[in-house]
Structure formats: C-alpha cells, structure tokens
Amino acid sequence: MSKRTITVIPGDGIGPSIIDSALKILDKAGCDFEYEFADAGLTALEKHGELLPQRTLDLIEKNRITLKGPLTTPVGEGFTSINVTLRKKFSLYANVRPVNSFKGTQARYENIDIITVRENTEGMYSGYGQKVSDDGSTAEATSIITRQGAEQITTFAYELARKEGRKKVTIVHKANIMKSTSGLFLKVAREVSQRYPDITTEEMIVDATCMKLVMNPENFDVIVTTNLFGDILSDLCAGLVGGLGMAPGANIGASAAIFEAVHGSAPDIAGKNLANPTSVILASVQMLEYLGMADKAAAIRNAVAAVIEEGDRTTRDLGGTHGTTDFTQAVLDRLA
Numbered sequence: 001m002s003k004r005t006i007t008v009i010p011g012d013g014i015g016p017s018i019i020d021s022a023l024k025i026l027d028k029a030g031c032d033f034e035y036e037f038a039d040a041g042l043t044a045l046e047k048h049g050e051l052l053p054q055r056t057l058d059l060i061e062k063n064r065i066t067l068k069g070p071l072t073t074p075v076g077e078g079f080t081s082i083n084v085t086l087r088k089k090f091s092l093y094a095n096v097r098p099v100n101s102f103k104g105t106q107a108r109y110e111n112i113d114i115i116t117v118r119e120n121t122e123g124m125y126s127g128y129g130q131k132v133s134d135d136g137s138t139a140e141a142t143s144i145i146t147r148q149g150a151e152q153i154t155t156f157a158y159e160l161a162r163k164e165g166r167k168k169v170t171i172v173h174k175a176n177i178m179k180s181t182s183g184l185f186l187k188v189a190r191e192v193s194q195r196y197p198d199i200t201t202e203e204m205i206v207d208a209t210c211m212k213l214v215m216n217p218e219n220f221d222v223i224v225t226t227n228l229f230g231d232i233l234s235d236l237c238a239g240l241v242g243g244l245g246m247a248p249g250a251n252i253g254a255s256a257a258i259f260e261a262v263h264g265s266a267p268d269i270a271g272k273n274l275a276n277p278t279s280v281i282l283a284s285v286q287m288l289e290y291l292g293m294a295d296k297a298a299a300i301r302n303a304v305a306a307v308i309e310e311g312d313r314t315t316r317d318l319g320g321t322h323g324t325t326d327f328t329q330a331v332l333d334r335l336a
Contacts, residue, residue: 004291005034007059007066012041013265014324015069018277021328022067022284025303028335029296031288036063041071041082041265051082060090065291066258067284070265080127083251083260087120088127092251092258093149094156095120096286097234104309105242106319109217112240115166116223117157118230120251122149123181125227145181145226150188156252157224158196168200169193172209172225172233185226210236238262245276245317248283250290259287273323276315278304281331303334 008023010016026033038056045051051073060066071082086092095118101110122145129142154171161169171189175182186203193201204212206229213220213233217240223233238247244263251258261280269275281304288297307314313330314320320327 003032003034004065005036005063007063008035008037009040009056009066009068010037010043011069011265012043012072013070013267013270014275015265017273017324018261018275018280019067019069021277021324022280024328025281025300025331025335026284028332029300031293031296042074045074052085057089060256060258064256065287067280067287068258068260069280070261070263072265072267084125086258087251090253090256091121092253092256093120093152094252095230095234096160096250096252097237097247097262098286099237099241099247101241102246102305102308104311104318105246106317107240107242109240112217114217114220114223114237115160116225116230116234116237117153117160118225118234119149119153119227121227122146123227143181145184147184147188150185151192154189154192154224157222158192158199161199161222162196166199166221168202168221170209170220170223171201171203172206172223172229173203174206174229176205182226189224206233209233213237213240243317245279248279248286250283250286252290257290259283273325274316275324276317277324277328299335303331306334307331
C-alpha cells in the first residue's frame with residue numbers, strides 16, 4: 001500500500017522551525033507520510049521571484065492535503081493576501097477554527113470548546129469593487145454573498161456538528177443593518193437549519209456575539225458566519241484559550257484541504273529557537289482527523305496537553321523558559 005504524500009509549505013519567519021516540530025511528531029506517532037516541500041510567501045519571492053510559484057500550486061493540487069506554516073505577504077500595492085489567494089484558487093470554502101482549553105496555559109477561561117466555521121471565499125473578502133477616488137477622499141469595496149455559498153458553508157457547519165456530536169449551532173449575522181448580504185446569509189442559514197432538527201439553532205447579531213463570547217463563552221458550541229465576521233470571531237475565540245499560538249486552522253474544499261498555523265510569521269524571533277509550535281501541531285491533528293486517523297490524532301493531542309499541563313519544557317508564552325526544540329522533545333517523549 002503506497003504512503004500518503006503531504007505537501008508541506010514551511011513558510012516564513014518561524015515557519016520552518018515549527019513545521020519541523022510538527023513533522024517530527026507526526027513521524028514519531030507512526031503516521032508514515034511522505035512529504036513534498038514547496039515554497040510560498042517571502043521565502044518563495046526571494047528564491048523564485050514570485051509569492052506563489054506554479055510548482056507549489058501544482059503540488060497542492062496533486063497531493064490534495066497540505067500542511068502550511070505562516071506566510072508573509074509583502075506590504076504594498078500589487079500584492080494580495082497569499083492565504084486568500086490559495087483559498088480562492090482551490091475553492092477552500094470552509095475555514096474551520098477550533099479552540100480548546102489546555103490546563104497549564106495563561107488563558108483567562110477554562111473548559112472552552114468552540115468551533116468557528118467561517119465562509120472563506122465571499123463577503124468582504126470577495127475582492128470585488130475595491131477602488132479609491134482620484135482625490136483619495138473616498139474608498140469603496142463590494143461585499144458579495146451568494147445563495148450557493150451561504151448554503152454550502154451552513155450545511156458544512158451542521159454536518160460537522162452532527163459528526164462530532166455537537167448540540168448547538170449559532171448563526172452569526174448583521175442582518176438588522178446589512179439587510180441584503182447578511183440578510184441573504186441568515187435566510188439561507190435558517191432554511192438549512194430545518195434539515196437538522198436534532199441540533200439546536202440560535203441566531204445572534206455579531207456585536208452581541210462578541211460580548212457574549214467574553215461574558216459566557218461556555219454557552220457556545222459551533223459558530224457559523226460570513227468571511228469578515230468569522231475572521232474576527234475566530235481570533236477572539238483564540239484569545240479565550242491563550243492566544244493564536246494555541247489555535248489551529250483548516251481550509252477545506254471539495255477536492256483539497258490546507259491545514260495551518262493561524263498566527264503570523266514572527267520574524268523578530270525567527271531562528272532564535274523561541275517559538276511555540278502548538279498551533280501547527282494542532283493543525284496537524286486536524287489534518288489527521290480529516291484523514292480518518294483519529295487514534296494518532298488523539299495520541300498527539302494528549303501528548304501536547306500533558307506537556308502543557310505539567311509545564312514540562314514549555315515555551316515562554318506558556319509560562320516556561322524553554323524553546324521550540326525542547327518543547328518538541330517533551331511531546332516526542334510522551335509518544336515514545
């Protein structure tokens with residue numbers, strides 16, 4: 001039986017070091033993958049003169065499963081977000097951001113278990129109609145919501161909830177003000193919810209959602225929303241469990257999936273052996289679950305949880321004094 005081949009994009013800044021940690025842990029857990037490495041971001045620009053070389057796109061398409069470190073998009077005109085480009089190129093319509101409490105972190109809350117399902121290709125990130133007037137006094141951007149896109153993402157959220165035994169889906173919107181775009185999203189989401197009588201549905205305006213997430217986050221289970229709102233809410237949820245360093249992300253479409261660390265490339269600490277690799281390790285756990293390798297996913301997750309709870313060789317953001325390699329070794333020791 002041939003091995004599963006994974007496309008690996010190490011990324012920029014701390015990306016290569018944390019990706020190396022994740023691959024060592026996957027190997028130790030007996031996943032038996034083969035890896036094909038590809039460049040993107042500033043690293044690719046320096047090596048190949050372009051942010052997303054064709055070879056990288058070809059490997060993503062060929063292998064269908066990608067593990068990705070953080071990428072840096074150069075600031076300035078002419079460059080669009082690499083992550084947004086990848087999502088559109090491969091129709092990765094669902095952004096899945098789970099957050100879970102780990103004992104031993106510096107988080108303000110305990111027992112958090114929330115999944116944010118964000119539409120990944122429409123809304124304010126559609127990229128349409130962006131213009132600035134000649135005198136620089138007025139700027140415009142167009143938000144586009146389609147019935148197909150809204151139905152696709154809300155169906156995904158309810159199917160995920162059912163698969164994982166979740167009890168509630170919260171539809172987040174701003175239909176009271178944005179009656180066209182957010183109104184259509186809410187209308188379609190309501191229609192989809194009728195197909196899932198076994199799951200409780202609630203509707204919530206986005207600003208109220210932010211307030212209630214801070215006050216009573218334990219009341220949330222699965223959140224489904226549009227692109228911009230999901231971008232904001234998923235980061236807010238990450239803050240509930242200790243920050244972006246504790247939050248993985250998956251971008252899923254019909255024929256490809258990209259699993260990633262959701263934090264930035266942190267160039268200020270690149271090469272200093274300081275980064276916490278937990279985000280991308282948990283992204284690899286998401287990847288294993290997606291591939292039906294639940295036993296190995298659980299083993300890795302339990303090893304990470306034990307390291308953090310015991311404070312064994314943890315990084316500074318987790319209250320320890322150690323670096324990337326020591327933290328990785330602590331996880332590897334528990335997988336022995």
